[in-house]
Amino acid sequence: MSRTSIPDLHEKYRDGKPLSMLTAYDAPIARQIDRGGVDMILVGDTAGDNHLGYDDTIPVTMDEALSNTSAVDRAVEDAMVIADLPFGSYGQSMETSVDNAVRFLKEAGADAVKLETAPHGETTIEIIDRLTELGIPVQGHIGLTPQRMNQIGGGYIQGRNHSSSAAVDALVETAERLEAAGVFAVVLETVTEETGKAVTEAMDVPTIGIGAGRYVDGQVLVITDMLGLGGESFTLSKQYADLDSIISDAVETYVAEVDDSTFPAEENVYDPLEE
Numbered sequence: 001m002s003r004t005s006i007p008d009l010h011e012k013y014r015d016g017k018p019l020s021m022l023t024a025y026d027a028p029i030a031r032q033i034d035r036g037g038v039d040m041i042l043v044g045d046t047a048g049d050n051h052l053g054y055d056d057t058i059p060v061t062m063d064e065a066l067s068n069t070s071a072v073d074r075a076v077e078d079a080m081v082i083a084d085l086p087f088g089s090y091g092q093s094m095e096t097s098v099d100n101a102v103r104f105l106k107e108a109g110a111d112a113v114k115l116e117t118a119p120h121g122e123t124t125i126e127i128i129d130r131l132t133e134l135g136i137p138v139q140g141h142i143g144l145t146p147q148r149m150n151q152i153g154g155g156y157i158q159g160r161n162h163s164s165s166a167a168v169d170a171l172v173e174t175a176e177r178l179e180a181a182g183v184f185a186v187v188l189e190t191v192t193e194e195t196g197k198a199v200t201e202a203m204d205v206p207t208i209g210i211g212a213g214r215y216v217d218g219q220v221l222v223i224t225d226m227l228g229l230g231g232e233s234f235t236l237s238k239q240y241a242d243l244d245s246i247i248s249d250a251v252e253t254y255v256a257e258v259d260d261s262t263f264p265a266e267e268n269v270y271d272p273l274e275e
Contacts, residue, residue, distance in 0.1 A: 006112075009206065012039070021220035022038050030071070040220075043065070043082065045146070047065070057147060085104070085114065098131065101131050112184070113138055119170040125181050185205055222237070228245075
């Protein structure tokens with residue numbers, strides 16, 4: 001069976017059916033997500049603070065992102081695999097930007113790439129236009145753009161029309177320009193519900209929300225937030241499990257069984273000796 005394609009996503013979108021996306025950074029989790037029926041798997045640069053131990057997404061390298069994407073690609077059969085272009089891997093020149101996007105498809109097996117775009121982000125829009133012209137599927141990303149966190153100064157909700165928050169009109173215009181450049185969908189991150197609704201109504205391609213409210217065409221969550229793995233929860237997310245507790249209990253039980261010599265038991269060894 002072939003993976004979910006852009007026409008598949010757009011058919012579901014036209015039928016009014018919400019789209020689902022989750023992040024993954026390794027093969028075991030990606031395999032489970034894929035079996036769960038999600039439409040898209042994003043190998044996000046959120047691997048930085050959710051998988052690789054960094055404080056945020058900025059340090060993620062091309063090699064790390066390619067390795068994560070390759071691992072996910074090997075595990076996934078049905079979902080579309082989308083790779084984040086990490087900070088610094090695009091924008092310096094058109095040649096570098098295209099080369100790096102191509103590597104995700106040719107070397108890592110991604111089906112598409114995702115780029116963050118600032119309000120009125122001329123450079124990124126030009127890059128996306130070139131990528132889509134060359135046959136590289138691109139998912140856009142507007143609203144809160146974590147790769148610009150040092151410039152923004154924090155995780156401010158966008159669409160509130162003040163100095164740390166882009167205006168609704170600016171985000172709508174940017175989304176429209178991304179659509180004109182050829183994106184097949186746009187991620188809307190941490191925006192007011194009014195913004196999510198306005199952008200969705202202005203576009204003829206799907207909007208995928210993360211903290212963008214109820215009036216978008218689909219949803220995406222970071223897998224560690226969704227699984228309760230790693231602690232902190234966020235308003236924009238929902239924990240569907242509590243893996244922190246499950247893993248902690250399992251490790252404590254293992255340590256106790258090693259301490260009291262109940263593991264390994266006879267059924268865990270090869271050719272056991274008679275006691």
